[in-house]
Amino acid sequence: MSTLSYALTDSTTMLRRNLRHALRYPGMTISVIGGPVIMLLLFNYVFGGVIGHGMAVGAGTAPHHGSYLNYLVPGILLMTIASGSMPVAVAVCTDMREGIVARFRTMPISRASVLTGHVVGNVLVTMASAVLVVGVALALGFRSGASLLEWVAAFGLTALVTLAVTWLGVGLGLASPTPEGASNAVLPISLLLPFLSSAFVPINSLPTGLAQFAEYQPFTAFIETMRGLLLGSPIGHNGILAVAWAVVIGFGGYAWSKKLFHRDPVAR
Numbered sequence: 482m483s484t485l486s487y488a489l490t491d492s493t494t495m496l497r498r499n500l501r502h503a504l505r506y507p508g509m510t511i512s513v514i515g516g517p518v519i520m521l522l523l524f525n526y527v528f529g530g531v532i533g534h535g536m537a538v539g540a541g542t543a544p545h546h547g548s549y550l551n552y553l554v555p556g557i558l559l560m561t562i563a564s565g566s567m568p569v570a571v572a573v574c575t576d577m578r579e580g581i582v583a584r585f586r587t588m589p590i591s592r593a594s595v596l597t598g599h600v601v602g603n604v605l606v607t608m609a610s611a612v613l614v615v616g617v618a619l620a621l622g623f624r625s626g627a628s629l630l631e632w633v634a635a636f637g638l639t640a641l642v643t644l645a646v647t648w649l650g651v652g653l654g655l656a657s658p659t660p661e662g663a664s665n666a667v668l669p670i671s672l673l674l675p676f677l678s679s680a681f682v683p684i685n686s687l688p689t690g691l692a693q694f695a696e697y698q699p700f701t702a703f704i705e706t707m708r709g710l711l712l713g714s715p716i717g718h719n720g721i722l723a724v725a726w727a728v729v730i731g732f733g734g735y736a737w738s739k740k741l742f743h744r745d746p747v748a749r
Contacts, residue, residue, distance in 0.1 A: 492591065495598020499572065503606060509568045514610040517561040518617050524557075524681060525550050525621060532682060551625075554618045555707040556680025559700055561614050562643050563675050565607030566650030566667045569599055573654030574663035596651055596742060603647045604640070611639055625711045635710040638723060642703055645727040646670060648734030655741035674700045679708075699726035 503510045524532075529549045573596070576582050585595050615623075627635065650667055657663035677691065678700040684692050695701055702722035709716035 492594040492597040492601070495594045496601050497598075499598050499602035500605075502572070503568075503602065509571065510606060513564045513568055513606075514613060516564055517557050517610065517614050520560060521553065521557045521614060521617060521621070524553055529553070550618070550621060550623050551712055552708070553681065554615070554623050555711060556675065556678070556704050557614055557618070558611055558639065558707060559642070559678075559703050560671075560675040560680060561611050562607060562639065562646055562703075563671045563700070565603055565610065565643060566646045566653070566670050567664055568606070569603040569647055570650040570654035570657065570663040570667045571660045572603075573599055573651050574657045574660045577655065578660065592743070596738060599651060600644070600647050603650070604643050607643045607647070608640060611643075626713055627711050631710045635707055638703070638706060638710070638727075641724070641727045641731075645731030645734065648731050648738055650734075652734045652737040652741060655738055674698060679704050699723075699730065702726055 532549055576595070576599075582595060585592075625632075649670065653666040654663045657666050678695050678698060680700070684695050684701065687695055699722075702719045703726070705714075705719040706716055706723040708714050709719070
């Protein structure tokens with residue numbers, strides 16, 4: 482077998498290990514999957530009437546049932562992706578703290594497979610969560626006029642951003658001294674940035690300084706591109722920005738994770 486074949490085989494083994502952990506200890510997986518669904522229900526039924534009415538009045542149009550739900554779904558999808566950074570950060574940090582990685586280092590396996598297994602497993606779980614959110618949204622009345630090609634593009638953007646955020650989560654997990662610290666380190670990604678974006682309200686409704694921050698941070702570009710693909714709103718420069726941000730975050734997270742993982746374990 483070639484070196485690549487060995488690496489793929491080892492990565493598949495690590496993937497199975499991580500998926501079994503997710504099934505055996507489902508608490509965090511369920512919370513990560515259920516959290517965005519709860520947010521969808523909460524904002525749609527508790528705040529949707531008031532926010533949707535305000536958005537319609539501000540735009541000079543009459544509010545109609547389901548209009549805010551359609552606006553909300555792309556933001557919740559990106560929040561689902563952002564939430565996926567937490568379990569991978571905690572899992573990687575736990576492996577490093579419990580010493581299993583030190584044992585893997587002594588075994589004749591591809592060292593890259595340890596992180597690859599975490600990344601692929603987390604991407605699969607997060608993508609499944611996103612599909613669940615879309616299913617719940619459709620049941621609530623979400624309707625998209627997107628063509629098949631636009632749905633494929635939306636799926637591709639979701640996968641790309643998920644991969645990028647996952648690698649960043651891996652880096653944060655490797656840099657954190659404890660699993661608790663890892664869960665706190667990802668909060669700006671999983672909670673703060675999605676709220677300080679166009680996920681729940683239009684940017685022009687925010688205070689000036691906050692609006693400027695929201696306009697230029699990556700999650701707004703992701704959300705507006707997704708909104709354009711699913712709902713037909715103008716995408717403009719957000720499509721290029723979304724891909725560029727995803728590539729930068731992904732490669733940056735990968736390089737950072739690789740550097741942290743291959744540094745002297747004694748230094749930890």
